[in-house]
Amino acid sequence: MKHIYTHDNIVVLHSAKNILALNGIESFVKNEHTTPIGSVHGINNTFLELWILNDEDHEKAAAIIENEVENQSPKDSWICSACNEENDGSFEVCWKCQSAPSANQV
């Protein structure tokens, strides 16, 4: 097993994990369940680590993360059609009401 990526935002880490999975690389998140009860991920700087299962995938995984996670161009923010709240472009659902953006906003 090898450590491949660290981020304090579980959403970013899981998207990295998903991208690796799409490329056939198995990985898992460490420290995910060690956050103190009552705290919210991303607020108290609990750094989470992404590890890959197979060491031989490390080079490929590092390249994928660099290209597809680190260098992602910022997306435009979008307005939720359900509650009219503005959302950061990196959000997949509305932070307020958890609605997905409508098709023409993606």
Ligand SMILES: [Zn+2]
């Ligand atoms: Zn909303």
